[in-house]
Amino acid sequence: MTSVPTKDVGILTDRLDDLLTRARREIDEGLLPSCQIALAKDGELVAFETYGDATNDTRYVIFSATKPFVASTVWQLITEGKLSVDQHVAEIVPEFGTNGKDVITLEHVMLHTSGFPTPIFHAPDWDNRDLRLEAFGSWGLDYEPGTRYWYHPTSAHWVLAELIERVEGRDFRDVVRERVVEPLRLPRFALGGSAATDGEFAELVLRGERMSPDELEAFIGLRELPLTEAADENLPNLNDPRMRATGIPGGGAVATAADLAIFYQALMHNPDGLWDETLLRDATGRVWNNLPDPLMRVPASRGLGVIIAGEDEKGFMRGFGRTNSPRAFGHNGAAGQIAWADPATGLSFGYVTNGIDRHMLRQGRRGVGLSSRAAICAEAT
Numbered sequence: 001m002t003s004v005p006t007k008d009v010g011i012l013t014d015r016l017d018d019l020l021t022r023a024r025r026e027i028d029e030g031l032l033p034s035c036q037i038a039l040a041k042d043g044e045l046v047a048f049e050t051y052g053d054a055t056n057d058t059r060y061v062i063f064s065a066t067k068p069f070v071a072s073t074v075w076q077l078i079t080e081g082k083l084s085v086d087q088h089v090a091e092i093v094p095e096f097g098t099n100g101k102d103v104i105t106l107e108h109v110m111l112h113t114s115g116f117p118t119p120i121f122h123a124p125d126w127d128n129r130d131l132r133l134e135a136f137g138s139w140g141l142d143y144e145p146g147t148r149y150w151y152h153p154t155s156a157h158w159v160l161a162e163l164i165e166r167v168e169g170r171d172f173r174d175v176v177r178e179r180v181v182e183p184l185r186l187p188r189f190a191l192g193g194s195a196a197t198d199g200e201f202a203e204l205v206l207r208g209e210r211m212s213p214d215e216l217e218a219f220i221g222l223r224e225l226p227l228t229e230a231a232d233e234n235l236p237n238l239n240d241p242r243m244r245a246t247g248i249p250g251g252g253a254v255a256t257a258a259d260l261a262i263f264y265q266a267l268m269h270n271p272d273g274l275w276d277e278t279l280l281r282d283a284t285g286r287v288w289n290n291l292p293d294p295l296m297r298v299p300a301s302r303g304l305g306v307i308i309a310g311e312d313e314k315g316f317m318r319g320f321g322r323t324n325s326p327r328a329f330g331h332n333g334a335a336g337q338i339a340w341a342d343p344a345t346g347l348s349f350g351y352v353t354n355g356i357d358r359h360m361l362r363q364g365r366r367g368v369g370l371s372s373r374a375a376i377c378a379e380a381t
Helices: 013-028 063-079 106-111 129-138 155-168 172-181 213-220 232-239 241-246 257-269 277-285 360-374
Strands: 034-041 044-052 205-207 338-342 347-353 355-357
Touching (some): 013 360, 034 257, 063 106, 063 155, 063 172, 106 155, 129 155, 155 172, 205 232, 257 347, 347 360, 355 360
């Protein structure tokens, strides 16, 4: 099914057809079990397709594409004066201020420069706040906060979740839902709770073979990937409904591709003034952190909770296409999930799949191919 916009928003149908054909390729070849793809412009969903063993009602784990939903909630709290970017986390969460972490600010946490990327919560502990606070106290530092960029797969966003709960006095999952998800009318998006376990869900499946050490070294300069919560073998853990019900703030939401495309339309157009316009543009349009990314070997190009394509023509190494403008911003997720907006064209894009392609280079090329095609679907203005 392809959505039909209620007005002409200037979509080039031949390029859209090319995009959809590319999305269908790995399904037809049997590599991926299913995928969804959505494109939006001017507040309108202009395409929404599902291929393979799923329907448009099927939801997918979006992994780290979850992070901007949490960040966008924090932006609101900053505007209201409940949080500030230069505020020390330990001022609000005293349990956190141990082992040198008392100097860490909210800005450090949101920019992945806070120095504690490696802590991993064990699954039974995720949904136990007392155990989380105990873990915060035990965490040490891998480097001096503010001096390096090192992607924090989940640890930083557990801290953001606690900050939200402290200043709002209620569960962070409820806050994200009430402040962002419900106002934007994203009925299929869920971060935790029974809403994340009900209805159609695309079970995660490992597919393909890993890159050889020689291939990996040629690609990123490492002969093996560091072991993190986002390792391919760990991702199918979210097939367990109890895991999804936890609502991991750095990577556990479920959604459709349409939810992602519409969310990013909202970040461009700010319907109903959900966010302070000045802060929104600064968070999504300014590079706050350009420290080197040690894995991808490019500058991080981080906004305040999102990734920005950047002026250096390396955006394709940050989750965008080769044809995205430098102003494009978004956040991809493990296993090839894609989500971005491009203010230069007004387009937003979402792609989700339940096929965990273990060949990192093939997965990356697929993402670049899809985003590159999506980014040129709008008529020139």
